[in-house]
Each structure stands twice: as C-alpha cells, then as structure tokens.
Amino acid sequence: MNETIERLIDAIRSRDALVFIESVEEQEVTRDLQAIALSLKQSLISWNPVQHFRDITPQGGIGAMSPMGQVESLAKMLFEINDYAGDAIFVLQDVNFLLNDRTPPSELAILIRNFKLLKQSLRTTNKTIVVIGNHYNLPCELEDDFAFIRRSRPDKDELMKILLSFVAAQHWENQLSADPIVRDMIIDAARGLTADQARSSFAKAFLANGNLDEKAISFLLDQKKQIIQRNDLLEYYDATTTMDSVGGLLYLKEWLKKRKKTFSEEARNLGIQEPKGLLVFGVPGGGKSLTAKAVSGMWQMPLLRFDIGRVFGQFVGQSESNMREALNIAEAIAPCILWIDEMEKGFAGASGGHETTTRVLGNFLTWMQEKKSTVVVIATANDITRLPDEFIRKGRFDEMFFVTTPNINERTEILEIQLRKHKLNPEHFDIPKLSQLTKDRTGAEIEQAIMEAKINAFNENKAPTTDDIYDAFRSVVPIWSSFRAKVDSPEYKQIIKAAKPASPQDSQ
Ligand SMILES: Nc1ncnc2c1ncn2[C@@H]1O[C@H](COP(=O)(O)OP(=O)(O)O)[C@@H](O)[C@H]1O
Ligand SMILES: [Mg+2]
Incomplete structure (x- = not known):
C-alpha cells in the first residue's frame, strides 16, 4: 500500500x-481510489464537466449507483452529492478550473459557501469528496476545509512493480534483462x-x-532528461564534469571531498550527518557554477539545475505548487544535487508580490531543514x-564559501587547465609570467583571453604565444575592478565574515 492510499x-x-x-497523475490517483473503495466497500463516483457523474467502482465492489443524469454545473453537482443516499467517494476532476480567482x-x-455547508452535512454520512x-x-477561504x-x-x-506489470501486460518478459543489477x-x-511517464519511457x-x-x-536517461526539461523548472545533468576541470578553490574542494564519505552506509550507521546545503558566492567568473557541476562528478550524483525564477507563476497558488513539483521531482531522483545558480536573480524576478516570494521562500527553507531524502542544495x-x-542566517546552509579572484598559484593551475581544454600545450607558454601578469583576473577571464588569443593567432596563420594571451588580457577591463566596490560594501563584508574563504589568499 502506498503512502497516498494510507493517508486517504x-x-x-x-x-x-x-x-x-x-498530483500530476490523475489515473494513478483514480487507481488508488478504486483500491480504497474496494477495501472500504464504498462506491466510487467520478464527476467532471464533460462526462458528468459516472460510477467507476471497480468490479467486485458493491452495486452500481443509479444514474444521476446530466449535471454540468458545480453548484448542481454539489447539490446532487448532498442528496445522494448511499456511501460513496466522489472524485471530482477539473474543479480548479471552475473555481478560482477568475470565477x-x-x-x-x-x-465556497456550498462547499463549507456540504463539509458539515457530509460529516455525519459516509460520503467523501476528493478533488x-x-x-x-x-x-x-477553503484552505482549512480541505485535507491536503x-x-x-x-x-x-513502486517503479519496479510498474516495470514488471507493464512487461507482463505486453508479454515482453523475455526482453527484460534478468540481471538484478x-x-x-x-x-x-x-x-x-x-x-x-515511466511506462511510456x-x-x-x-x-x-x-x-x-x-x-x-542511456536511452532511458535521455528520455528522463527530456521529460524533466519540459516543465521548465529543472534541467537534468549527468555526473560528467569532474573536479579536474576546476583550478584552485582548495578549501572549498577539501570541504566537498570530506562530505563525500558522509553519504555512505557506514557514516549513516555512525550517525554522521550528510550536508543539506551549501552556498557559494563571490566574483562572477570565479568558477562557482563550474564547481557546482563538478560536485556531481565528485559525489557521483546527478545534478538538477533549478531555475527558481520560473517558480513564480501568474495565478494564485501556482508558485507554491511549482515549488512543490520541483522538490517532488528532486526527492524522487535522490540522491541528487539540486543546484540553484545565481539564486539572487531568481528571487529578484519574482512576480506575484513580495508576499508570495516570502511564502515560497519559506516553503523552500522549511523543506531544506526537514527533508529526509538525500537532496543536497548547492546555491x-x-x-x-x-x-x-x-x-544567509546561520544554520540554513551547512556552510557558505566566498570566492574571490584567484591567487597566483590558482592562476597557474587555471592557466594550465584552460590551455589544455582549448587544445594548447601549457609547455609552449611562459606560465609563471602569465600567472604574474594576471592578478585580479578571474578564471572565466583567463579562459576568454586564451580563446581570443587563439582566434587572433589563427587569423595570422600562426600558433598563439604567451604575448598573444597577454595582449588579449590587456584589451579587457577586469570585472574585479567594478565588482570590488560591491565586495567592499559593509553589507557584503558582513556576510563574508560569516563565510569561509574558498581558497587561501595571498597578496599577489
Ligand atoms: N577556478 C576555475 N578553474 C577553471 N576554470 C575556471 C575557473 N573559474 C572559471 N573558470 C572558467 O570560466 C567559466 C565560467 O565560470 P563560472 O563557473 O560560470 O563562474 P561563476 O559561476 O563563478 O560566475 C568556467 O566554465 C570555466 O571554463
Ligand atoms: Mg555562475
């Protein structure tokens, strides 16, 4: 018996x-309800504005109801339910289209009054309305009247049951691998x-x-990616990016590496807590997004990129349910990483007023504290x-890390990584010199300069040199020159104080 059935x-x-x-699965819910109707020996009657009342009590259940005729309006339908003589579960579809802020x-x-009155009068009967x-x-106004x-x-x-019954129904038993792994x-x-969706996949x-x-x-994983992408809230990444592609950020990497073991059975038995969430903030182009992706490779967990800005919908209640839907999917995929990139932008773009934003934010934070499944939030x-x-309040995230521009050793590492990534041999370049000359440049800017130098050299029919890369730097103002003012503001400084540095800093 699944949890929904028990709660129902x-x-x-x-x-x-x-x-x-x-639920997004009307048919599955109907199936649950049929099982319940059988075990409680009640009729199951469905209603929607197209098919009106129908007896959908499963075979073996108690006798069918007498037809209630054409009942198209919501008010009339409620009236009929009130008058109905037997014990029954009424399952109503599409009610939320007929009863909302546009009515x-x-x-x-x-x-609203009808529902409230009906609730009182049904209390003394064996009739239940399920929407x-x-x-x-x-x-x-009806929030407290409905059990949710x-x-x-x-x-x-459940998925295994679905798979086996699906295979049996199609007579495809021989085509399903017998290997339990x-x-x-x-x-x-x-x-x-x-x-x-699983059946169709x-x-x-x-x-x-x-x-x-x-x-x-791999075909199934590909299907899943496409299906998840369709809801616009989440994007699915396999655990393919590795930490080898990230230069520097030593302290952050160490923290992440130590946490990897907390997901093991052994750690769980010892009562060691796995992380709930991590917040990484700082200079644009510093490798924050890259690191988030690489965590999935390090921990061998899929990554779900969560676009929190898309949660905020136009209609009443939509933002909340979008949020629930996204978290629902993440929990079903767990263990996984839920990555919220540039989180501040998501909340800034929130429509539906300040109140909705605060409430949805509250829902998210509560979920983060209370969740039982391994969904690690990386923001x-x-x-x-x-x-x-x-x-940013203490205790929300397990840790906060501040990323600033790379120190000289980090620049060396990043230069080597990026040269190789762009099919250049680091040995052909004066890396110590470039590391010296690139103070206050971010990883993203180092990559940009290398790409720029490659294009320029290509146009001159030659291989790029150290000087070409240096020239590419000189033509661009470092982002740090403007971002520094932000970091130096009292508010930002205050938050840095509560955070850990992502890497050791030096004066160079
Ligand atoms: N520390 C780093 N090591 C290697 N590459 C880096 C690093 N930081 C940035 N890059 C390069 O710059 C690109 C953009 O960085 P990104 O991770 O998006 O920065 P952020 O999210 O901090 O703004 C990365 O995909 C990577 O190619
Ligand atoms: Mg980023």
Whole structure:
C-alpha cells in the first residue's frame, strides 16, 4: 500500500469530508481510489464537466449507483452529492478550473459557501469528496476545509512493480534483462518520472532497442532528461564534469571531498550527518557554477539545475505548487544535487508580490531543514546582498564559501587547465609570467583571453604565444575592478565574515 492510499484512508475514516489530492497523475490517483473503495466497500463516483457523474467502482465492489443524469454545473453537482443516499467517494476532476480567482465573485461566494455547508452535512454520512488537481489553487477561504494530500512520484519499489506489470501486460518478459543489477539500473534511470511517464519511457526503450537491457539505460536517461526539461523548472545533468576541470578553490574542494564519505552506509550507521546545503558566492567568473557541476562528478550524483525564477507563476497558488513539483521531482531522483545558480536573480524576478516570494521562500527553507531524502542544495550567488536575509542566517546552509579572484598559484593551475581544454600545450607558454601578469583576473577571464588569443593567432596563420594571451588580457577591463566596490560594501563584508574563504589568499 502506498503512502497516498494510507493517508486517504485515514482522511476518510476520520471523516474529513473534503480532501484535495495534488498530483500530476490523475489515473494513478483514480487507481488508488478504486483500491480504497474496494477495501472500504464504498462506491466510487467520478464527476467532471464533460462526462458528468459516472460510477467507476471497480468490479467486485458493491452495486452500481443509479444514474444521476446530466449535471454540468458545480453548484448542481454539489447539490446532487448532498442528496445522494448511499456511501460513496466522489472524485471530482477539473474543479480548479471552475473555481478560482477568475470565477465571478457572486458565483464564487455561493460555491465556497456550498462547499463549507456540504463539509458539515457530509460529516455525519459516509460520503467523501476528493478533488484531484495538478496543483492546489482553490480559493484561500477553503484552505482549512480541505485535507491536503500530495501524491509523491513512485519510489524504487513502486517503479519496479510498474516495470514488471507493464512487461507482463505486453508479454515482453523475455526482453527484460534478468540481471538484478541491470534491473536496478533501469529503475534508477526511471526515478523522478511519474508512473505514466515511466511506462511510456519503458515502451519507447523497448521499441528503440528491442530489449530492456543495459543498452537501454542511456536511452532511458535521455528520455528522463527530456521529460524533466519540459516543465521548465529543472534541467537534468549527468555526473560528467569532474573536479579536474576546476583550478584552485582548495578549501572549498577539501570541504566537498570530506562530505563525500558522509553519504555512505557506514557514516549513516555512525550517525554522521550528510550536508543539506551549501552556498557559494563571490566574483562572477570565479568558477562557482563550474564547481557546482563538478560536485556531481565528485559525489557521483546527478545534478538538477533549478531555475527558481520560473517558480513564480501568474495565478494564485501556482508558485507554491511549482515549488512543490520541483522538490517532488528532486526527492524522487535522490540522491541528487539540486543546484540553484545565481539564486539572487531568481528571487529578484519574482512576480506575484513580495508576499508570495516570502511564502515560497519559506516553503523552500522549511523543506531544506526537514527533508529526509538525500537532496543536497548547492546555491550560487554573485551579489549575495540581494538574497533575502533568511537565506544567509546561520544554520540554513551547512556552510557558505566566498570566492574571490584567484591567487597566483590558482592562476597557474587555471592557466594550465584552460590551455589544455582549448587544445594548447601549457609547455609552449611562459606560465609563471602569465600567472604574474594576471592578478585580479578571474578564471572565466583567463579562459576568454586564451580563446581570443587563439582566434587572433589563427587569423595570422600562426600558433598563439604567451604575448598573444597577454595582449588579449590587456584589451579587457577586469570585472574585479567594478565588482570590488560591491565586495567592499559593509553589507557584503558582513556576510563574508560569516563565510569561509574558498581558497587561501595571498597578496599577489
Ligand atoms: N577556478 C576555475 N578553474 C577553471 N576554470 C575556471 C575557473 N573559474 C572559471 N573558470 C572558467 O570560466 C567559466 C565560467 O565560470 P563560472 O563557473 O560560470 O563562474 P561563476 O559561476 O563563478 O560566475 C568556467 O566554465 C570555466 O571554463
Ligand atoms: Mg555562475
């Protein structure tokens, strides 16, 4: 029995006459409800504005209801439910389209009152109303009247059941790998998908590959990437970037390396806590985003890039449900990294007023403190002073690291990494000289200069030299010259004090 079913049965037994289930999987919820109707020996009656009332009690359940006829309006429908004589669970679809902030006020007032009255009168009956919706956006006046249940995405056990029953239904048993390790990898590749999406991915993988074996795994992962990308909130990255591509940032790297072991069974048995979140802030181009991506390689966890600015929707309640949806997916994919890049921009772009932003932010912070699954938040920011105070308060993130321009040793490392990345041999360049001459230049600027020098040399039909790279630097004003003023402001300095330096600093 899944958690949703348990919570629903509790709600029905304790006579919560009105229940809202938030789920993107209408069919799965309906299936859950059918199982409940069977075990509670009640009828299951669905209603939506197109098909009206229908008896969807599963076979073996108690007798069908008498038809209630064409009932198109919400008010009439509630009236019919009130009058209905038997025990039943009424599952209502599309209610959130008929009852929201665009409903005319006079109509809205009546509907809200109807729901409230119905709640009271149903209390003494065995009738329950279950509303299903993608996201909860009923009028706030009804917030306390509905018991709220969110249906999580399937976990590993459920996905395995889905896979096996799907394979059996298609008679594809022989095409599914018998190797338990491969099966586990198949399930892992589907984690984060809804039941429907998982089924459709399995089907596509069969069709593309002929079998569901290890060769289908990359196909499944690719499918998942596409599906997750579709909601615009999250972007999925495999754990491919490694720390070898990051120069310097020694203290930050050490911290991350030590945390890797906290995810092991052994650490868990010893009661060692895994990190909840990390905040990395500082100069643009300093390698913050690059490091976030490399953590996924170091920890061997997929990375979900979370665009927090897209959470804020136009309609009442939409921001909250977008936030829940994103966190829901992250929890289903866990263990994973939830990366919020340039976090201050996401909140700055928030529409829907200050109140919504604060509430959604509050939801996020609460989730971060209370989450049970391994979803490590890595947030990056340039202008940390633009982040709401709640974020920087002690204890929110396990640690905050401040990234400034690289010291001379770091510049050496970055120059070597970037030269190699751009297919140049570091031995052909005077690295000590370039390291000396690039004080106050960021990693991104070092990379830019190398690319620029390559293009210039290419146009002159020659190989780039140390001087070409140096020339490329001289034509650009370092970002540090303007960013420094920000870092020197009292507010920024205050936050730096509460943070750790990402690397040892020297005077050069
Ligand atoms: N410390 C570094 N080591 C190696 N490359 C770096 C470093 N910092 C920046 N870069 C290069 O500059 C690019 C942009 O840096 P990025 O990580 O986006 O900076 P930030 O997120 O701090 O603004 C990186 O993809 C990388 O190629
Ligand atoms: Mg960045």
